[in-house]
Amino acid sequence: MALSWKLVVDSTNAPALADFWAAALEYEVEDPSALIEQLLGAGHIGEEAVVEHRGRKTFRGYAAIRHPEDPFDETSGIGRGRRLLFQDVPEGKTGKNRLHLDIHSEPGGLEALVTRLEGLGATRVHEMDKGPAGHWWVMRDPEGNEFCVA
Structure with missing residues (x-):
């Protein structure tokens, strides 16, 4: 179980x-x-x-x-x-998270989700574009914890 x-x-x-x-x-x-x-x-x-x-x-x-x-x-x-x-x-918080959440958008909805999260208090850190492996944003919540949005 x-x-x-x-x-x-x-x-x-x-x-x-x-x-x-x-x-x-x-x-x-x-x-x-x-x-x-x-x-x-x-x-x-x-x-x-x-x-x-x-x-x-x-x-x-x-x-x-x-x-x-x-x-x-x-x-x-x-x-x-x-x-x-x-x-x-x-x-x-003193360093990078060792564990983080990944939030997945609907197909084609990455920018809308990132914008919504910014409206809630998140900040963009950097955009990752790995071609076929994926495209996502690294963001921080209001206390600085990193998470990814794909």
Whole structure:
């Protein structure tokens, strides 16, 4: 049986980076507010563990996104399929990513997708044209993480 997994991305502002990637991938930001209310009510966590983002309670330093068609837990909001978790860390990004996402456009839609991602806060780094091997853009998300758009 295949293992379940999620990709964890270090960040300096997890909720904002989750918003960017949810819009970029057309995923949904997970809503843990019902779970947070239960944990607060039972005294398992204190208010210091919680922040409000876009009118919802979320865990301080964490945010996640999930594919809209994948199953998820109704109480916690946690996805049970394709998922990215963003976690705040004290240090900033210092070098090139060792792992990155590739986003694929519809045929003929590369420039439109790159432009849409720029509108969300991404920046173009450089264009790669390898002839028959492919044509893509290397880009950076709002926190400087590299990704490719083909």
